[in-house]
Amino acid sequence: MILWLLNHLSTFVIAVLLVGGLTALAVAGSLAARRRFPHLAQGDHNEMVGVALGMFGAIYGIILAFVVVTLWTQLENTQNIVAAEATDLALVVRSADAFPPADRAKVHEAVSAYAHAVVEVQWPLMREGRPSYDATGAQTHALYQALQAYEPKGVRAETFYAEAVTRLNDVAAQRRARITMAETSLPVLLQVLVYGGAFVMVPLTFLFGLRSLKMQLLFVSAVAGLIGFSLLLVVALDRPFAGDLSVSPAPYKEAALAQFWAAGP
Numbered sequence: 001m002i003l004w005l006l007n008h009l010s011t012f013v014i015a016v017l018l019v020g021g022l023t024a025l026a027v028a029g030s031l032a033a034r035r036r037f038p039h040l041a042q043g044d045h046n047e048m049v050g051v052a053l054g055m056f057g058a059i060y061g062i063i064l065a066f067v068v069v070t071l072w073t074q075l076e077n078t079q080n081i082v083a084a085e086a087t088d089l090a091l092v093v094r095s096a097d098a099f100p101p102a103d104r105a106k107v108h109e110a111v112s113a114y115a116h117a118v119v120e121v122q123w124p125l126m127r128e129g130r131p132s133y134d135a136t137g138a139q140t141h142a143l144y145q146a147l148q149a150y151e152p153k154g155v156r157a158e159t160f161y162a163e164a165v166t167r168l169n170d171v172a173a174q175r176r177a178r179i180t181m182a183e184t185s186l187p188v189l190l191q192v193l194v195y196g197g198a199f200v201m202v203p204l205t206f207l208f209g210l211r212s213l214k215m216q217l218l219f220v221s222a223v224a225g226l227i228g229f230s231l232l233l234v235v236a237l238d239r240p241f242a243g244d245l246s247v248s249p250a251p252y253k254e255a256a257l258a259q260f261w262a263a264g265p
Contacts, residue, residue: 002185002235003129006243011236018235019228026202026224027217033206034216040209041216049207056204060197064230067186067194071237078181078240078247085174086251088167089115092143093256095164098157103150107164110146112260114139114171119249126182126241133179140175143168186238194234198227 005014034040089111096107114136122135147168152161186194205223210216236245253261 002238003242005235006239006246007127011232011244014235015229015232018232019225022198022202022228022231023221023224026205026220029203030206030217030220034213040207041211041213042209044209046208049204053201053204053208056197056201060201063190063193063197064234067190068230068233068237071186071234074181074184075237075240075245075247078178081174081177081181082247082249083251085171085178086254086257088170088174089252090256091167092164092171095160095167098160099150103146106146106149107143108260110139110143111257114143115252115257115260119252122179123241123249126179127246129182129185129239129242131179131182133176136175140172143171182241184240186234194231198231201227 009017093108093111096104096111099107117136117139122132125132125135147161147165150161152158202220202224205220208216208219210219236243240247251257
């Protein structure tokens with residue numbers, strides 16, 4: 001459900017649906033509660049309700065803060081992994097510039113095929129929550145074959161060859177880490193706490209009575225809006241490769257890798 005929302009709707013539309021929808025439900029629920037139980041407006045139970053709101057609010061706030069910080073850290077880590085993979089791939093290209101023309105061309109061809117496979121094949125799968133190692137498996141194997149086919153001669157060639165091999169091994173490691181991050185999502189238990197907690201906190205505000213209907217609705221709307229915005233952050237950050245805040249494949253098209261996109265694959 002979250003993946004569908006992130007892939008088919010903009011963050012603004014999701015915000016309107018989530019924040020606006022939760023606020024509208026809270027207002028409607030508060031009006032229904034006052035109509036069904038008119039004595040709530042007298043505030044006879046405000047002391048007890050205030051204690052409950054304070055206790056549940058503190059616990060729920062800690063949970064939300066923990067989840068948002070965790071998801072934001074996850075997004076930053078994913079961006080670093082993507083940047084590191086693209087950087088290592090570019091350094092393979094730089095090191096291969098010291099190879100003879102024929103061997104250099106083979107490495108460049110393999111790097112180009114890998115970069116295009118990551119962006120055009122593997123990235124859409126990760127966006128849909130279906131990451132696949134096979135999407136770039138052949139291209140990764142071809143990269144190793146291109147380097148293994150070259151026999152360096154001389155200290156200079158051996159130095160750049162060793163650097164290229166080291167960077168290629170790093171690319172393989174970052175590739176695995178990137179796919180692993182594409183498979184991660186908020187654990188079910190935390191989802192229950194985050195989304196279920198909202199449906200506990202908002203109805204509790206209906207029981208806090210104020211004589212002024214306008215002040216009552218303002219209070220309920222403010223709490224619902226704040227919770228809705230927090231849930232929006234959770235939804236937007238839950239999947240690092242989906243939505244408007246997703247990680248971009250741009251690093252695979254920049255610096256030394258830009259040459260492989262100028263004229264297409």
